[in-house]
Amino acid sequence: MRIGVLTGGGDCPGLNAVIHAVVRKGIVHYGDEFVGFLEGWRGVLDNNTTPLTLHKVDGILTEGGTILRTSRTNVRKVEGGIAKCVAVLKANKLDALIAIGGDDTQSVTNALIEAGVPGVGVPKTIDNDLNGTDVCFGFDTAVMIATEAVDRLHTTAESHNRVIVCEVMGRDAGWIALTAGVAGGAHVVLVPEKPIDLDHVCAILKYNHEHGKKYGIVVVAEGAKLPSGEQAVKGEKLDAFGHVRLSGIGERLAEEIEKKTGYETRSVNLGHTQRGGTPTAYDRMLATRYGLAAIDLVHQGKFGRLVVLRGTKIEDIPLAEAIAKNRTVDDSFLSVISSLEPKV
Numbered sequence: 001m002r003i004g005v006l007t008g009g010g011d012c013p014g015l016n017a018v019i020h021a022v023v024r025k026g027i028v029h030y031g032d033e034f035v036g037f038l039e040g041w042r043g044v045l046d047n048n049t050t051p052l053t054l055h056k057v058d059g060i061l062t063e064g065g066t067i068l069r070t071s072r073t074n075v076r077k078v079e080g081g082i083a084k085c086v087a088v089l090k091a092n093k094l095d096a097l098i099a100i101g102g103d104d105t106q107s108v109t110n111a112l113i114e115a116g117v118p119g120v121g122v123p124k125t126i127d128n129d130l131n132g133t134d135v136c137f138g139f140d141t142a143v144m145i146a147t148e149a150v151d152r153l154h155t156t157a158e159s160h161n162r163v164i165v166c167e168v169m170g171r172d173a174g175w176i177a178l179t180a181g182v183a184g185g186a187h188v189v190l191v192p193e194k195p196i197d198l199d200h201v202c203a204i205l206k207y208n209h210e211h212g213k214k215y216g217i218v219v220v221a222e223g224a225k226l227p228s229g230e231q232a233v234k235g236e237k238l239d240a241f242g243h244v245r246l247s248g249i250g251e252r253l254a255e256e257i258e259k260k261t262g263y264e265t266r267s268v269n270l271g272h273t274q275r276g277g278t279p280t281a282y283d284r285m286l287a288t289r290y291g292l293a294a295i296d297l298v299h300q301g302k303f304g305r306l307v308v309l310r311g312t313k314i315e316d317i318p319l320a321e322a323i324a325k326n327r328t329v330d331d332s333f334l335s336v337i338s339s340l341e342p343k344v
């Protein structure tokens, strides 16, 4: 078969491991040929391609980023975009397309599937909020980076009797904040799923202070909502999928905490460091299993599906189910945070 591959949306560690697995198994086991589209859906619209050979994917499994590069191009916002993509895929004589991306990327895959394109999706987002899969590759790496940062903040915060607020990624779901916050022993963890109660945050920090812990670590997801209900945003510009750029909740929170408690407070925003660099062994393995499952789906003719992890098993679900809603932090995980807090 002749198969197209692309990576869309924000990059994340493990994308290359998926490409590696798809191409290796496709060529060695099925005798496939691969066409890589460069820079996500933009590459399909512009017919910007590169052949994906065994030589091209040799050694990329361990590397961060994506050799195909990426973009947040929304084909559905481009006039005649879907028809253009269909024509480009046809011109490349493709039998199938494998799209590696999060809900935005997969919403385009789904629109193309509805237009008759034989497509398969692979779930990717460090936010870990794609519906239907227990884990997206990239999440483990992001959590490892964030946890290490939180670990490091303890000693400097303690030396100075300071509060340090650490902002991590997580637009709609607080999985990174929750996991890195709990694993890193943060005193306060704030997620988008639950509006910030500033009085409660300050009460915890004060309680700890009065009980001998003269410093505090607060981990907050970028999408967490301020007491007023608003989010901290950078500018008003929206991306092609209508998302505003989130950033600055950590800084805003640090100001409020200092004002309310009188404790010297600093903030740090981990930003894109969480998406950069080499994937953890877990993410390399998960991404590889996803890639192998995706190429198998293509050869089974199971299109319109997304490969997912359920428990320890790789399965597949309808793509439409995955993009219907976000997988947010539920009450059982929120109670992990509240159970560790002092009663204030």
Ligand code: F6P
Pocket: 009, 010, 011, 125, 126, 127, 169, 170, 171, 222, 246, 275
């Ligand atoms: O891919 C998800 C994500 O990492 C979000 O957590 C974050 O809000 C966004 O991407 C940042 O996007 P960009 O790389 O376009 O600034």
